[in-house]
Amino acid sequence: MPAIHSETRFDWSQPVKTGLLGGVAALLLSLIGVIEASHARPVISGIISLGQALLLIVFVLTCVAAIRRAGYARQETSSRGRLLLCGGVAGLMVSVALAALVLIGNVVNLRAVFIKASPELYHLLTLGLDTGGVLALLMSGFLLGIVVGATYLLPARLRRAIAMALGAIPLLAVLYGAFFPGRRFTLPGALALFVVLSAGSYWGGDIRSLVKQRVASLPPAGQRVYKIALWALVALLVLLLPTTGSYPSQMLDLVGLYILMGLGLNIVVGFAGLLDLGYVAFFAIGAYTQAVLTSPEIRWLGEVRLTFWEALPFSVLMATLAGVILGIPVLRMRGDYLAIVTLGFGEIIRIVALSDWLKPYIGGSNGITRIPKPVIGGWELATPGRLYYLIIAGCLLAAVIAARLKHSRLGRAWMAIREDEDVAQAMGIDLVRTKLLAFATGAAFSGLSGAIFAAMITSIYPHSFHLLVSINTLGLIIVGGMGSIPGVILGSLALVGLPEILREFSEYRLLIYGVALVYMMLVRPEGLLPEARRKLELHEAEAAE
């Protein structure tokens, strides 16, 4: 009813409410310390830091939300003024919340309770002008809201291109800084990048469809060449990544190990629908088996020490066995019970590994050290850059196995169980065998990951195998998209790689995980790169309505 709407007066309560909600979010970010911690990392050298960029994002999102909720018709000239005002009011309210914090903080020492409410934070929030800056803060919030409103009036395609480019620049700046330490974006560089990105995003759809058309018109042999060339390009990029330095390689190694685990858990949770929160247990068993067999510290199995490669099959085998053994008792359980019991298993393994009881065998709280690195033909994979190739090989192997299994008879049986156990059984699927195979396969991948992990860090301690590892793995497959193999890779990059780059965020990593899990479940339960079938299932109800 845009016609009626344009007759009514400006509705103050909605943008004020939305703005205050955004203000609470901004306050939380500030008081938790995210803003100040990320202030040290520049997005554009000397112009804007990541902390400021984050605050800006909160502002923009709040204004957009307020304008969207008000539901102004964009085409109508008569409502344009109100649309701008709506954005301005929302932006102002965010500023008001932050200004209140600064003013209160100047009178009362908030630091006794909120440890991150430091003068530096106030200095940052008031644009470096301290108490006098409160006015500047309020003004800029209002103006920013109006600018957002004005952008909202632009044609949808242009607006989206600008938003994409603006959102991508902080991300690219962070990646650039991580892979090329010491380097950062300059203002002209960032402007050029902005133009290129927004142009690319503006015409991106056209270009893509054009390329698709061209490829489709090629003869079959040409199409194959095109596909191979594309894959070769991707492979080359993946292989060249660790040459940028030792620190990025370390990060990539970790991402790779999580991809391996994610692929395994994806079989258990994504394919078979068995929520396993004790997945770290198999990782631990793989790592400990590797350590016990190869470290010269452990003598109770005899004097002969195996090499990495000789011990690897045993590690995987032990993890697989553990998967079956832990799988048997939980066969009859479903859903949330299964989740809690597997969580219990994971914790039991860690507590037992930590206790003095098994100390003579696996080192107790002292862990096991001096685990040898893998050697291939006299070439020791000593650096993270070299280990990277081993991990990539492992990931590739696991991804191929997972992809082949997914469309096999077994994979279809897993998905049938996920959808409805009773019906699956009625259709002649052997529940015991199918479920145990899911646990065993998942455990094998995790064991492999654990074995490589042990060789990578050369010393393992029980606290490396915390419940958090399970939660991280679960988080990455959920964010990526349950049941989707590319989703696991994207999820690991986003949830393991990114926090590894943003080291100042390490304290907030799990906070971000938590938000990501809740957000994904509320807004996009199928994940970022969803599996086609799952997407259909999750949106079945909406389609029916």
Next chain:
Amino acid sequence: MLQRLRRQIPGTVVIMWCIGIAILGIVFWGTVATLRSGKYASAQWVDLFVYGIAQGGIYALIALGYTMVYGVLRMINFAHSEVFMSGPYIGYYVALALDQAGLLNRYPVLGLGIVILVAMTVSTTIAVLLERIAYRPLRRAPRLVPLITAIGASYFLSYAFLGLFGSDLKGYPEIQALKGTWNILGVEVLRPQIVVIVAALVMLAGLYLFVRHTKTGKAMQAVAEDKDCAALMGINVDRIIVITFAIGGALAGAAGVFYALLFKQVKFNMGFFPGIKAFTSAVLGGIGNVTGAMVGGMFLGIAESLFPNLVLDGLGIPAPYQLKDALAFTLLVLVLIFRPTGILGERLAAKKA
């Protein structure tokens, strides 16, 4: 003949019963060995037992939150452990202020009352907000979805507290009146333990009466039985669900202060173990069953305090107290394998069929 028998008794069942009997045997053997060695005096057993009751009361209070929410929504509120943590955490700052004002030592009952009230309010608020923001939109979603949301909410809350208030242990201020022991029936018992036991029992009794005899309590039972049918009978289901979360939160907040009285400290991740153990208690008693949660909590508290010394010591395991936390998990796994309905869980079992 043998074939018919095999068809009647599946292999997994036989294996599981063998495991069960083996475990009982080990427990029995360990107990006998410990008792025969006479390593501990009877006074020590009494101490452990009383401590177990205090601990059990806390577990029972938290377990009620799990069990009531499970009753009405059929979901495990994984974030309940953070609801439990948040109350005493904010309560700590209030207690600190009261202590500085001298109120906590001059009027200990009033001071402690204020702290408990604040903690209950905070926990209730967080529990209600959780329901509103994270769970309500997902009420019709597949079962795994709200569980994953709950895990996310749990991490969010716990690490938001870390970010806001820091990662250090915060020592609760001492209350002079609660130092030392009182003599109960000839046994010297630490004062905080008595306070915790009495307060927990009063609260448990109050909740029991509330659920059984008030209109709201009966409405809760009706919603737990059948949501749609309850709605047809004129019960506002959304309101009852909010009330359920609120009561669970209030009890958890109180339990948190009791926990802080026993252990004299709070930390952002203090909720995890009590939370998981309270959940175990709820399952032990039969999830969805209010009385069961109380019985299960008491049982787990006592078992956990006696078990390491009573059984593991006899088996010759060094430093058995290190394995204390593993007991709850082991019990949980065993109960779910051998009696998934819990000790008092007949009601739910019948409904599932």
